[in-house]
Amino acid sequence: MKDRMLLGETHSVENVVRELVDFNLYLQDAALQEAVRREGAAWAHEDLAAFGALTGSGEYLTLGALANRYGPELETHDRFGNRIDLVTFHPAYHSLMKTSIENGLHSSPWTEPKPGAHVARAARTYMHTQVDAGHGCPITMTFAAIPSLRTTPELARNWEPKITARIYDPRNVPYADKLGLTIGMAMTEKQGGSDVRANTTRAYPIGAEGPAAAYELIGHKYFVSAPMCDAFMVLAQAPGGLTCFLLPRWRPDGTKNPFQVLRLKRKMGNISNATSETELRGALAWRVGEEGRGVRTILEMVAMTRFDCMIGSSAGQRAAVSQALHHCSIRTAFGKVLNQQPLMRNVLADLVLDSEGALALTMRIARAMDNRADPHEDLLVRLATPVGKYWICKRTPGHAYEAMECIGGSGVMEDGPFPRLFRESPVNAIWEGSGNVQCLDVLRAMRNAPDTLEAFFQEVTKAQGASAPLDRWVDALRKELGDEDDIEYRARDIVDRMALAIQAALLLQHAPTHVADAFCSSRLHVVGTHNYGTLPRGVDRAAIIDRATPRTDA
Numbered sequence: 001m002k003d004r005m006l007l008g009e010t011h012s013v014e015n016v017v018r019e020l021v022d023f024n025l026y027l028q029d030a031a032l033q034e035a036v037r038r039e040g041a042a043w044a045h046e047d048l049a050a051f052g053a054l055t056g057s058g059e060y061l062t063l064g065a066l067a068n069r070y071g072p073e074l075e076t077h078d079r080f081g082n083r084i085d086l087v088t089f090h091p092a093y094h095s096l097m098k099t100s101i102e103n104g105l106h107s108s109p110w111t112e113p114k115p116g117a118h119v120a121r122a123a124r125t126y127m128h129t130q131v132d133a134g135h136g137c138p139i140t141m142t143f144a145a146i147p148s149l150r151t152t153p154e155l156a157r158n159w160e161p162k163i164t165a166r167i168y169d170p171r172n173v174p175y176a177d178k179l180g181l182t183i184g185m186a187m188t189e190k191q192g193g194s195d196v197r198a199n200t201t202r203a204y205p206i207g208a209e210g211p212a213a214a215y216e217l218i219g220h221k222y223f224v225s226a227p228m229c230d231a232f233m234v235l236a237q238a239p240g241g242l243t244c245f246l247l248p249r250w251r252p253d254g255t256k257n258p259f260q261v262l263r264l265k266r267k268m269g270n271i272s273n274a275t276s277e278t279e280l281r282g283a284l285a286w287r288v289g290e291e292g293r294g295v296r297t298i299l300e301m302v303a304m305t306r307f308d309c310m311i312g313s314s315a316g317q318r319a320a321v322s323q324a325l326h327h328c329s330i331r332t333a334f335g336k337v338l339n340q341q342p343l344m345r346n347v348l349a350d351l352v353l354d355s356e357g358a359l360a361l362t363m364r365i366a367r368a369m370d371n372r373a374d375p376h377e378d379l380l381v382r383l384a385t386p387v388g389k390y391w392i393c394k395r396t397p398g399h400a401y402e403a404m405e406c407i408g409g410s411g412v413m414e415d416g417p418f419p420r421l422f423r424e425s426p427v428n429a430i431w432e433g434s435g436n437v438q439c440l441d442v443l444r445a446m447r448n449a450p451d452t453l454e455a456f457f458q459e460v461t462k463a464q465g466a467s468a469p470l471d472r473w474v475d476a477l478r479k480e481l482g483d484e485d486d487i488e489y490r491a492r493d494i495v496d497r498m499a500l501a502i503q504a505a506l507l508l509q510h511a512p513t514h515v516a517d518a519f520c521s522s523r524l525h526v527v528g529t530h531n532y533g534t535l536p537r538g539v540d541r542a543a544i545i546d547r548a549t550p551r552t553d554a
């Protein structure tokens, strides 16, 4: 003892966990592999396995950490006083963007449409978001811009080939000189984000009338993410009403378009992504769609970004629960490995169930997006996307926090992954239509197209008879929906129930019995009072935990 003290040794490091690195994000995720096969993308297995190896490697995971530790910086002017509006990023951010684009996360369903195309892209996005969520913002916006852009073939003809190209070209040069382009979105203004009809940015026609006509835009945008994108889908008030525009960062003559970045937002999360406040000082833009139809035109884009929020939050849940499962498979307390402690098993299994439900719903919608020519699938996309966006994104912050608590005190430390996961966790719920807005959109869809609700129930009744709790739940939900009184006030409760119904139905059809039964027995009763770790007796928690635990030795 005396010798040890002389050497200055205080203790040996024991009972601590090693980093969760060098594991395959695809092959170590049974639920993901099953979903990919089931929803029509079995053909992508080899590629997804390779992508899983890349994204789970220690070296690659480090890129996500670096891109968030060294966030973007804005230079408004050069040293001579010229306006430059230049945002610079850490090289890790560029590496992540390059991988995303080279793997078609921004375009594959548009360039190679086939059964399973959206499913395979969703699987890749799910893995890549576990490395870093922030860079996914411009990737999603670029991907999502295509349906809106296609409403104006004159623009799509010129822009789509470079938008969908698998070339990441971050050079700050005019779009005509670039090989690959990225697209952002500028709708939100200070006075209103959800209610874009309140937009005050004005658009003045400056040339010949007709599709893709040119305008000048004057106004401000209070949230513009990824301001180094090559062009932005913008809403502004034209003489005929709120209209959608494509606004390039450079004019066709090679001069800088007056799209001025005032400052970058100081965000609590989503750090690797730059989000800016901007002013449009007579900026050139081309009309997308018709004058006065701006909301309808940009909704084509927003539907896609909402779907990506589902993928992103499902990925956030998977990343968090993977860390918790890994930690608790090694760390001991009171003489037992944590995942052998009965109460911790309850918590872990419960966290896994949310993650399983989130993934199952997301991948089902991906398949529906692959099959929109089928009216049932199209109706399902319309209704189940806001249901899923609301529910999955809203569950994620609580899920991240609870997974963090599984690590104990070190979970809170900045040198681990949880502060980033936790800070990221509310973002998807807030942007692209916050929680209430999603619930109101569900009501709107049901009101404007009552067939959407029938399609929803058809989907849920595929599991009819498989679970008495689900059958009872669905009956009660139908009754609830039949009551129109105060329906807006009750909308969250209704959407909660819809989300749980469709997740339970999917799990009953496709997940192992122990997962589906535990999901139904724990979630299909009282809504709103469920804390993690309150699974009822009789649940096969060992099997649930074992299935989801990532292994670094396989």
Ligand SMILES: Cc1cc2nc3c(=O)[nH]c(=O)nc-3n(C[C@H](O)[C@H](O)[C@H](O)COP(=O)(O)OP(=O)(O)OC[C@H]3O[C@@H](n4cnc5c(N)ncnc54)[C@H](O)[C@@H]3O)c2cc1C
Binding pocket: 184, 185, 186, 187, 188, 189, 190, 191, 192, 193, 194, 195, 223, 224, 225, 226, 267, 270, 275, 427, 430, 431, 432, 433, 434, 435, 436, 437, 440
């Ligand atoms: C990190 C980040 C990046 C962003 N990037 C972009 C971007 O690139 N481009 C862009 O255009 N925007 C962007 N946004 C803005 C975002 O889309 C808006 O913040 C969001 O749409 C909400 O708008 P708001 O902030 O004005 O809130 P408000 O519209 O004022 O809403 C406040 C609250 O009221 C609720 N609410 C609204 N209407 C109703 C109603 N009728 N009934 C009940 N409740 C209601 C909302 O759900 C919300 O909870 C970004 C936001 C964040 C956080």
